[in-house]
Amino acid sequence: MQAGVGVVVLAGGASRRFGADKLAADLGGRPVLVRCLDGVAAALPGAPFVVVGPPSRRDGAGGADVVLEDPPGSGPAAGVLAGARHLAGTTAPDVVAVVPGDAPWAGEALPLLLAALDGDPAAGAAVAVDPDGRRQHLLVAVRAAHLAGLDPLALVDAPARALVHGLRTVEVEVGEAAGLDVDDPAALERARRRLGA
Numbered sequence: 001m002q003a004g005v006g007v008v009v010l011a012g013g014a015s016r017r018f019g020a021d022k023l024a025a026d027l028g029g030r031p032v033l034v035r036c037l038d039g040v041a042a043a044l045p046g047a048p049f050v051v052v053g054p055p056s057r058r059d060g061a062g063g064a065d066v067v068l069e070d071p072p073g074s075g076p077a078a079g080v081l082a083g084a085r086h087l088a089g090t091t092a093p094d095v096v097a098v099v100p101g102d103a104p105w106a107g108e109a110l111p112l113l114l115a116a117l118d119g120d121p122a123a124g125a126a127v128a129v130d131p132d133g134r135r136q137h138l139l140v141a142v143r144a145a146h147l148a149g150l151d152p153l154a155l156v157d158a159p160a161r162a163l164v165h166g167l168r169t170v171e172v173e174v175g176e177a178a179g180l181d182v183d184d185p186a187a188l189e190r191a192r193r194r195l196g197a
Helices: 032-043 055-060 076-090 106-118 144-148 160-164 185-196
Strands: 005-010 049-052 065-067 095-100 125-129 135-143 169-173
Touching: 005 032, 005 076, 032 049, 032 055, 032 095, 032 106, 049 076, 055 065, 065 076, 076 095, 076 144, 076 160, 095 106, 095 144, 106 125, 106 135, 106 169, 125 160, 135 144, 135 160
Parallel strands: 005 049, 005 095, 049 065, 125 169
Antiparallel strands: 095 135, 125 135
């Protein structure tokens, strides 16, 4: 299935809990976003990906296209849809995988999500579940045809789970690292400890 996969990396948000731009935070000499993108590229070699965020993200996007949700600041669901539409216009993938840009090891979950979706043709999405049993709606693989049928206006300011509302989904357990979001300084320290381990 990997030949028909595109990846949306969410790199917007205000980083309120972090107190600064969390995606630019140093993690072992590299920004968090760059570590995330490297992980995606390693997990899915050759897969096209798009970064959704402000134009300033181009500096850290490693040559990937950068697009903005419409309207700007309208939330993660709108951001995923903007990224999916960009991919549809360039590479037309069958499946769109989504990762949060503040998750340095999210790429580790992508092969698991894609295999689960491939193994259940009736499922519309595969959703990551962290070790605490929480569904991670920003770490998913969704059939592109479903995303193409969504109403953009209905997704403005909607939570990420709106993307899979009404779909048959398969849950995929992922490890602690894949589910680690650097959303506050304490999480950054956990990531640094893991990197140094």
